[in-house]
Amino acid sequence: MSEFDRFSLNVATTKYWPLDELVPGCVAAGIGGIGLWRNEVTQYGLDRCAELVQGAGLRVTSLCRGGFFTAHGWLDDNCHAIEEAATLGAPVLVLVSGGLPPGSRDLDAARERVAAAVETLVPYAIDAGVTLGIEPLHPMYAADRCVVSTLGQALDIAERFPARAVGVVLDTYHLWWDDQVWAQIKRAGADGRIACFQVADWVTPLPAGVLLGRGLPGEGCVELRRFREAVDAAGYTGPVEVEVFHPDVWARPGAQVLAASIAGYLEYVA
């Protein structure tokens, strides 16, 4: 896979670019793949989406997202998500594991519940040939979005299961502050656990709710190239997804954001 072919656009970066414009736009740009989100896939129609993307010769590099194991109906929902990933040809379903249950302060128990939920899903994932990718989210999301806060914790859970069934998703936005992350990337790679690698930059000040403040590669302070080199050195040969959530980015035309993402990737990551 060439450096350029390795680039993947996570469609959350170009939120308002309709899929039937985005896919030809990505083909025109000559990139290798796209990362999809379930809400958009459902809106467009699962089979129709699979045809559109595969027909265009693009790979689906990941599907976001399963997880949220504290929600009512999580098992059905995650089983559907696994099937959708298989239909789309996505090798990995990204898991955002959910925060503390309402009113709870028991973080240890919440983390154990994630491991139990993943265990429940493993047979479905193996049947479907889809890897569950546990994504550690930045510690600022531990209460309300994801109790798995470090790569070390994600691996502690993933390693209980076969590597083809459970891996980890590395996103620079979530991991950049962690002085342990370099050792943990080695650990993840040695065991074949790196299911996907995503890049976004860290910019301050953070916005209210801290969800929509990511920067395109190069706009912030993350050592993006060091991360890419570290995952490569750990044996990862898969795609590099640019995944940025920011209203200012979303307000720009999709093709322009794709071009900026590619430029930032080539200058700061590749």
Place this chain on the structure above:
Amino acid sequence: MSEFDRFSLNVATTKYWPLDELVPGCVAAGIGGIGLWRNEVTQYGLDRCAELVQGAGLRVTSLCRGGFFTAHGWLDDNCHAIEEAATLGAPVLVLVSGGLPPGSRDLDAARERVAAAVETLVPYAIDAGVTLGIEPLHPMYAADRCVVSTLGQALDIAERFPARAVGVVLDTYHLWWDDQVWAQIKRAGADGRIACFQVADWVTPLPAGVLLGRGLPGEGCVELRRFREAVDAAGYTGPVEVEVFHPDVWARPGAQVLAASIAGYLEYVA
């Protein structure tokens, strides 16, 4: 020290309560001490402040803050801060170490610079009989406020120096998400490094800038009592400061906030 006597009000919790009302208010409430901030001390006058607090029989449990080692004139400023702590009888100067230098992505170098700055300050601290308390701040502040993000990192730096000169400040708001923190508290206690213990609760959603979103004890999801028990088990016998920054808390009368802080402390921490 009784549980009640151990309680200390960090004056940042009651931002708009003037010192000459706050001090008698704390005496009337029967608490043991207060944590001071330099800007308020300077505004009131250093010697006048020391007389006020000591005359009232209150202990000064900490002085916030030294640090910000990336700022111009950091050495002079930190030397002044150490002298101020000595004058006030504060056993510890809290260090907020500063973020990345403008335009830099080199987090490792920034962390090493903190260690070098602390090394420079150690002789001044020993002369003054003041302990430098390295405070790890939540990873969401790593870029712009403090590159020391975990208790483990803070101890890695502190342990290079004598324990009477350099310790760590534990604040539940910054540390609650970390699955390694319990082991690190033991490590800190075994070496006599716990210079101060501060409590605040974690509430979501976070506000823009993420600085002013703390909750009073019991308002959020932190296992505050578990933390207090852990520092006690590690050998810490010092004060427990309530330190909350929130506009809604600041808008209430100081005496009312003090009462609420004491109530929250007794119910959720002590």
